[in-house]
Amino acid sequence: MKKIMSWLMLVVTLSVALLGGFAQPSHAATTGTEDSLARVKAKGTLVMGTSPDYPPYEFLVNRGGKERVVGMDVDIAKKIAKDLGVKLVIKQMDFDSLLVALETNKVDMVISGMSPTPARKKSVDFSKVYYKGGQSIIINKADKGLYKDKDSFENKSLGAQTGSIQYNLGKKQIKGSKMKGLAKISDLILALKSHKAEGVIMETPSAQAYVDNDPDLAMINGKFDLGSGENDTAIGFKKGSTSLVNAVNKSVDEITQKKLTKTYLKDAGTYMKTNTHNTSMWHYSGYFLKGVEYTLLITIISVFFGILLGILFALMRLSKMKLVHALGVVYIEFVRGTPLMIQVMFVYFGIGLFINIPALIAGIIAVSLNSAAYVAEIIRGGINSVAKGQTEAARSLGLSQRQTFQSVVFPQALKNIWPALGNEFVSLIKESSIVSIIGVTDLIYQLKAVQTATYKGVIPIVVAMIIYFILTFSLSKVLNHYERKMKHDA
Numbered sequence: 001m002k003k004i005m006s007w008l009m010l011v012v013t014l015s016v017a018l019l020g021g022f023a024q025p026s027h028a029a030t031t032g033t034e035d036s037l038a039r040v041k042a043k044g045t046l047v048m049g050t051s052p053d054y055p056p057y058e059f060l061v062n063r064g065g066k067e068r069v070v071g072m073d074v075d076i077a078k079k080i081a082k083d084l085g086v087k088l089v090i091k092q093m094d095f096d097s098l099l100v101a102l103e104t105n106k107v108d109m110v111i112s113g114m115s116p117t118p119a120r121k122k123s124v125d126f127s128k129v130y131y132k133g134g135q136s137i138i139i140n141k142a143d144k145g146l147y148k149d150k151d152s153f154e155n156k157s158l159g160a161q162t163g164s165i166q167y168n169l170g171k172k173q174i175k176g177s178k179m180k181g182l183a184k185i186s187d188l189i190l191a192l193k194s195h196k197a198e199g200v201i202m203e204t205p206s207a208q209a210y211v212d213n214d215p216d217l218a219m220i221n222g223k224f225d226l227g228s229g230e231n232d233t234a235i236g237f238k239k240g241s242t243s244l245v246n247a248v249n250k251s252v253d254e255i256t257q258k259k260l261t262k263t264y265l266k267d268a269g270t271y272m273k274t275n276t277h278n279t280s281m282w283h284y285s286g287y288f289l290k291g292v293e294y295t296l297l298i299t300i301i302s303v304f305f306g307i308l309l310g311i312l313f314a315l316m317r318l319s320k321m322k323l324v325h326a327l328g329v330v331y332i333e334f335v336r337g338t339p340l341m342i343q344v345m346f347v348y349f350g351i352g353l354f355i356n357i358p359a360l361i362a363g364i365i366a367v368s369l370n371s372a373a374y375v376a377e378i379i380r381g382g383i384n385s386v387a388k389g390q391t392e393a394a395r396s397l398g399l400s401q402r403q404t405f406q407s408v409v410f411p412q413a414l415k416n417i418w419p420a421l422g423n424e425f426v427s428l429i430k431e432s433s434i435v436s437i438i439g440v441t442d443l444i445y446q447l448k449a450v451q452t453a454t455y456k457g458v459i460p461i462v463v464a465m466i467i468y469f470i471l472t473f474s475l476s477k478v479l480n481h482y483e484r485k486m487k488h489d490a
Contacts, residue, residue, distance in 0.1 A: 036241035037084075040108055046081045046088055049107030050074075051095040051161075053185040053452045055209035057113035057233070060453045062284065067449055073111040076130065076235075080109075080251045093439040094183040096163030099124060100345075102238050104352040109248070110236035113203055115165050116229040120236070125245050127235040128252045134204035134221075134231060135169060138211060140192060141218040147199065149223040150174050159188040159197040166201035169224050185210075186451040189217075190458070203233075281463050284450045291446030292467060298364055298432045298442060303425055305368040310375025317380055328376070335373035341434050343370055348438045363435030363442075367428070374424055382417030383409060415486045422479035426472050443467060 040046055050073060052058040058071040069090050081088035091107055098110045102124065113133070116126035137158070139147055147153065150169075155176035160167035162181035170179050180197050182188050189210065191197045201222060202210070211219045224230075235252070237245050281288075316328030335343070347369075348362035357365070386409050394404040436445035443464055450460040 034240060034242050036108075036238070036245075037243035037247050040084065040086060040244060044086050046077070046084060046086045046109070047107045048074075048077045048088060048090050049098045049101050049110045050090060050092060050112040051098065051184075052092055054113045054203075054206050056205050057203075058111070059209075060449055062453050067287065067453065072131070073113065076251075076255065077109075077111050079255075080235075080248050083251045084247060091439060094437060095161050096183060097437065097439075099163075099236065100349050102236060104349045105238070105356065106349070106352060108237070108244070113206065113233055114236050115232055116234040116236075117165055118228055121229075123239055125237040125239055125241050127237070127245055127248050129232040129234050130252050130255050131205075131233040132231050133206075133233055135166065135201065135224045135226065136204045136207040136219050137199040137201050137222045138189070138192065138207050139199045139218050139220060140195075141216050143198070144218045144220075147220055149221060151223075153177060153199055156198040157196070159191050159200040160202075161185060161188065165230050166203070169222075169226075169230070170201050173224055184448055184452065186448070189214075190451075192217075281450070281459060284454065284460075287446040287450050288443070288463060288467060290441060291443035291464075292471070294360070294440060294442045294445075295429065295432055295471070298360075298367060298435060298440070299425075299429050301364050302367040302371050302428055302432065305364075306371030306375050306424075306428070309368065309372035310379055313372060313376035314379035314383065317376065318383060332373045332376050335370055336377075340366070340370050340431060341437065344434055344438060359435075359438045359440050362438060363432075363440045367432055367435065370431075371424065371428055375421065378417050378420045378424060379413070381420075382413035385416045386412045418479070418483050418486060422476070422483070425479065426475055429471050429475065430468060 050058045050069065052060050052069045052071070054071075056072050058069055058073045060067050061070050062068075069092065074090065077088055077090070091101070093101060095112060098107070098112055098114070099120070101107045102110050110124075114120075116124075116129070120126075137147070137150065137153070150173060153170075153174050155178075156174075157178045157180060158170045158174065159180045159182060160170055162183050167179055167181050170177050180188075180191060182191065185200075185202070185206070188197070188200045192200050193216065200207075204219075207219045211217045235248060237248075313328050313331055316324050317332060319325045319328065344363060344366040347366040348357060348359060351357060352362070390408055390412065391404055394408040395401075399407065433442060433444040436442050436448070439445070441449075447460050447464040450456075450463075454460070
């Protein structure tokens with residue numbers, strides 16, 4: 001027991017030392033200088049965070065079967081990167097995750113049609129305003145005679161992007177409004193067309209792009225009372241990035257609203273029409289295949305580590321040493337008691353404060369650790385299901401405790417736990433979809449990309465459902481084959 005305690009104290013000490021090292025104040029803090037610009041130039045890349053579903057600011061196009069992010073904001077970012085002498089890297093994620101990514105150093109700047117409101121300025125530095133858009137409401141064309149402005153939507157259901165000022169405007173300025181917040185504009189348009197919402201609040205340029213591309217939609221002036229920053233668009237930076245903001249402002253000074261409006265409102269409509277020339281799901285098969293590739297990669301690696309860690313935590317929970325047993329119980333119950341989505345976000349954003357973990361690796365770590373807790377309980381239950389007489393008989397024949405577990409207990413337990421273990425593997429294929437929230441290009445992420453590119457809501461969902469069914473049904477058949485084989489061998 002003393003030996004175990006010594007090892008544990010050593011691990012804790014090393015962990016604290018490591019975390020302390022990662023959490024040391026930056027060079028800027030210790031020297032009294034601010035080095036955000038120097039850091040960008042030193043690494044040679046400028047990472048732009050964006051949610052590419054907001055034409056003409058940023059949106060996806062399909063070129064040669066591959067997705068590309070284009071639009072006003074992308075070209076502005078390219079100009080900034082060129083002026084700074086670095087390479088632009090575009091990182092896609094949901095709009096409501098962008099500021100978290102900024103805070104945790106996952107991105108250097110956010111360019112995503114973002115408004116510099118007073119509330120946001122408390123935690124984010126902004127560049128000079130580069131565009132003034134206005135706020136409008138998209139409605140179904142058939143309802144055009146019913147609505148004139150925001151006051152017409154009293155006690156009605158409206159949609160807006162989660163975390164956006166449009167959501168707050170609807171909540172505060174439309175009496176009795178029932179606001180529906182969704183991460184993707186494509187989902188909001190689908191909700192509008194399926195009459196889950198009566199209107200969608202959106203910046204005027206983006207609303208115009210969607211209406212120009214869809215004859216079933218119409219747009220009205222919301223006539224909102226816009227406060228400071230609510231009509232503006234600027235670039236967001238981590239608080240305290242003074243040198244980087246000043247450098248970017250030099251590039252922004254060379255951009256005029258007139259040129260942006262003339263160029264990008266026209267280009268957005270052209271690109272969107274190009275996307276909708278061929279919206280067959282076969283044309284976007286490359287998207288779905290890439291999603292399947294990442295889904296299977298995450299699942300296979302997570303199954304491997306989930307089993308290894310699951311066995312470890314199961315043995316810890318079965319241990320007669322109180323401290324080891326307690327650690328096993330705490331881990332299993334904590335993981336099972338918190339949502340996988342929160343765990344994924346914690347690994348990516350939380351631990352990201354100290355260690356810059358790529359999104360794919362963070363997703364695999366979170367899913368593996370989550371699976372380990374459930375596998376541990378399945379294995380523990382299987383071991384406990386083996387009659388004690390089996391252990392006693394093996395020990396009476398001279399087998400050691402280790403030999404008894406390996407040759408007698410575990411083989412019998414495996415037959416008992418195989419069905420439940422198989423269910424966990426099948427569930428893992430579906431549960432891995434949660435990693436899309438941090439920008440991992442799994443099947444759900446690609447589903448959203450196809451929706452955004454084609455402006456079709458239901459058909460990509462059907463395709464993804466069929467693919468998931470094929471994957472899970474195939475795995476179930478393989479697992480059932482081995483289950484029958486085990487029963488036959490018995």
